[in-house]
Amino acid sequence: NAGVTQTPKFRVLKTGQSMTLLCAQDMNHEYMYWYRQDPGMGLRLIHYSVGEGTTAKGEVPDGYNVSRLKKQNFLLGLESAAPSQTSVYFCASSYRIGQATPSNQPQHFGDGTRLSIL
Amino acid sequence: QQQVKQSPQSLIVQKGGISIINCAYENTAFDYFPWYQQFPGKGPALLIAIRPDVSEKKEGRFTISFNKSAKQFSLHIMDSQPGDSATYFCAASTRGAQKLVFGQGTRLTINP
Numbered sequence: 001n002a003g004v005t006q007t008p009k010f011r012v013l014k015t016g017q018s019m020t021l022l023c024a025q026d027m028n029h030e031y032m033y034w035y036r037q038d039p040g041m042g043l044r045l046i047h048y049s050v051g052e053g054t055t056a057k058g059e060v061p062d063g064y065n066v067s068r069l070k071k072q073n074f075l076l077g078l079e080s081a082a083p084s085q086t087s088v089y090f091c092a093s094s095y096r097i098g099q100a101t102p103s104n105q106p107q108h109f110g111d112g113t114r115l116s117i118l
Numbered sequence: 119q120q121q122v123k124q125s126p127q128s129l130i131v132q133k134g135g136i137s138i139i140n141c142a143y144e145n146t147a148f149d150y151f152p153w154y155q156q157f158p159g160k161g162p163a164l165l166i167a168i169r170p171d172v173s174e175k176k177e178g179r180f181t182i183s184f185n186k187s188a189k190q191f192s193l194h195i196m197d198s199q200p201g202d203s204a205t206y207f208c209a210a211s212t213r214g215a216q217k218l219v220f221g222q223g224t225r226l227t228i229n230p
Contacts, residue, residue: 004161031216040127042207042220043162050215058217090161097213103169104150104216109161 002026006091006110013081013117021076021113023091030096032074033058033107034066036087043090049074050096081117089113121145124208124221132229137195139224141208144189148210152218153182153193156205165206166193198228 004025013019023032031050035043045058047066055066063085065077074093078085092107124141131137143151152167168175168182168191175182181194195202208221 033217035220040222042122042124042222043218044220045217048215048217056215059219092161094216097216104152104167104211104213106152106164106167107216107218109154109163111159111161 004091004093004108004110006089006113008113009111010114011116013078013115015081015083015117017081018077018079019081019115020078021089021091021115023074023076023093023110025072025074025091025093025108027093027108028071029093029108030071031094031105031107032068033092033094034064034074034076035090035092036060037090037112038087046076046089083117085115086117087115089115121219122208122210122221124224126224127222128225128227130227130229131198133198133200135198135228137198137202137226137228138192139206139208139226140190140192141221142188142190143210143219145210145212145219146189147212148219149213150211150216151182151184151191152209152211153180154207154209154220156207156223162207195226198226200228200230202226203228 033048034046049068095105154162155165156162184191209218
């Protein structure tokens, strides 16, 4: 059981380049999230999805786009990379709160993508 | 605007001692307060969580203390071990989409 898998693990980009980060989960989770982690700032939510075909903005969405065409995948895109987007990006997933799972569900995280923008 | 404030930023504790990390929140709509543990090169993993209808939750050596009136909660690690050396994040969320708001993190080092 792989859990949450992020690709690539490392990437270096030049300012203005574009790229897509891929997140895949095999736990049949409804909810998926993208966070960025910067020193001294914890993790901040970029975008999230509560189901296939739906996405929503988080705390720091500017400069990023996302898509969730399949339930198991959540893509994070940088259209024109900037040095301020140098960070470690984490994807997470969880079950939704529902009849079978009435309490908040833990988020399961991947091991991150370390992205440097020169 | 940091909705969840965590302290200290770093903490050094001797083996066998008690590690204490504190968090304070502002949004009274938060109703779920998890703690995550992160090792270098890995993603955060849920350690323990509490809801505001209880004042304390214990799982093994890890205890969350929750003070709803003060809007504060803390993690206590009893009999701290070198294997506990990691970065710890407190977080908070409301129901619905379960979006987590994280604290800044605490780097804990347990000296042998």
